[in-house]
Amino acid sequence: MMMPPIPWDIPGPFADMAVMASRLRASLVIIDPNDNVVYASQDKKRLYPFIDFSAPLTFEAMLRSSWKHGADNGIISPPDFEAQLADAQNARRSPRLEFTRRFPTELICAHIRLDNGWNAQLRVEPDRAGLRQYFSRDIPTFGLLEAIRQRETAEQCAAALDCLAFGIAVLGPDRRIKHKNTAMADLISRSDGLLVDEHGRLSALHDDDTAELSRLVALASLGRLLAPTAATSIRAAAGRSHIVSVSRGGDSLGSAVVLVAPASLDVAAVSDVLHRDFKLTPAEAELAAMIGNGFTNDDAAKELGKAPGTGREQVKSILKKLDVGALANRGQTGLARWVAVLGAITGAARFRGKS
Structure with a gap:
């Protein structure tokens, strides 16, 4: 999907946000100090096809169109449009506002206002943007922009880890996989000494190897290893063995890092x-x-x-x-x-x- 041209005069932070929204396949509108919509992402137009973004549009008109469409389709609409509009306009005066929406789909939203009067509203579909793991369905929202930054940092770290032939995985205390790099995914896909069981836990082909891996992961997750790293071996195919290192997953408890040195080179x-x-x-x-x-x-x-x-x-x-x-x-x-x-x-x- 082609990204719409970004107007030359919008503030720099919002130009960066437009690029970020395109990467996330997220909905973004940018509104000037006179309440005019000057930019709408392709995903904004996809989510709200009933709004004519090709014609001059204000934030107020956009809200009214959305509420009317919802009411026409059986969605509970504000009992008093004018009062609701006044509340929305008042809320927009805050430097930052975060909320959720369930129409037209599940959305996690952030509204940003700059001191010069410019506004931007970012609406993200958590599954589509790869952000589901940062939010609970029971919690309305928690730091959308922070979650996006965490995701991008994690992607950069993953790209670095993917350059290694060592299999690397971050596990919970129960051996459930939180993250794995490309080499680990390849080992698992080939059942080369390792597999993922029906509960999403990293396991070995042999029960005694799984038991030892489970013991070391639990100790590492609790910070109870006798040394920073513990090593073991796991039997692989054709009589070979992988060397496995288990260590604590960072400064906080609750995770372990498992590193597997392949038994042979490709x-x-x-x-x-x-x-x-x-x-x-x-x-x-x-x-x-x-x-x-x-x-x-x-x-x-x-x-x-x-x-x-x-x-x-x-x-x-x-x-x-x-x-x-x-x-x-x-x-x-x-x-x-x-x-x-x-x-x-x-x-x-x-x-x-x-x-």
């Missing part, structure tokens, strides 16, 4: 990075990725159908091309470590934005 993904960004040949990139995955040089060469001597020559070429710091002097061990770190910081980003 050889194809790491090979692509080595070929694209570090200019290794496809054959060198595949060999280096397998060494980073725990293979010896000779075993990797054998797995790839190469003679041991060919593999050794390729490793020499790889070390020369990747000659950063003392890597070349550390041989295969240094290469394995370097590739493993590269895989850890690039592996999961490939999943972002894909279904």
Whole structure:
């Protein structure tokens, strides 16, 4: 949906709000000091199709149209329109007003007034905007703009976490997942040692692994771990094991952070990075990725159908091309470590934005 042009003369804070409303797919109107509607978002027009936003419009006329449409459709309307209008106009004199509406759908609303007389009214559908978790259905509203800022901060943190190949999840004391990054979602989708049970709790494939995970998460959530972090292992597929770290979820009690180091690298993904960004040949990139995955040089060469001597020559070429710091002097061990770190910081980003 195309965002309507923003008038050049509206105050800067409201121009920023218009951009934010577009991201949230939210309803926004901006009203000048003379009570004229100078901007209406596409979602305002979607929610209120019975209002003609193409014609000159005042805030008062917009309210009257909304109340009349509600009355025509069986919605309880104000018993005294004029008194209700006077109350609404008086409430708008406050610097900030927050309220909810149930017509035409569930809306959490914020009305902002600047000292120069400009007003803006933001109306957000909590599910559509991804804000449901910040509000209770039993509480009318609580800090809409604060909730939006928290959501945007959480999205920025999630984008950072999605660049890691480590699976990361924030859990409640009962192991219910509050947030997970892309790598954790991938592990769960493949049932690679971990799954989500019917109650939304992070669990292991084996009951004894789940019991140990449950114990550590409960202790971390209560701040009772003997050290800042506790580690364990969880059995994965093909006889492999993931290393798992559990720690307290921030300064407040009630959550735990679980970090899972994958049992193996994604050889194809790491090979692509080595070929694209570090200019290794496809054959060198595949060999280096397998060494980073725990293979010896000779075993990797054998797995790839190469003679041991060919593999050794390729490793020499790889070390020369990747000659950063003392890597070349550390041989295969240094290469394995370097590739493993590269895989850890690039592996999961490939999943972002894909279904």
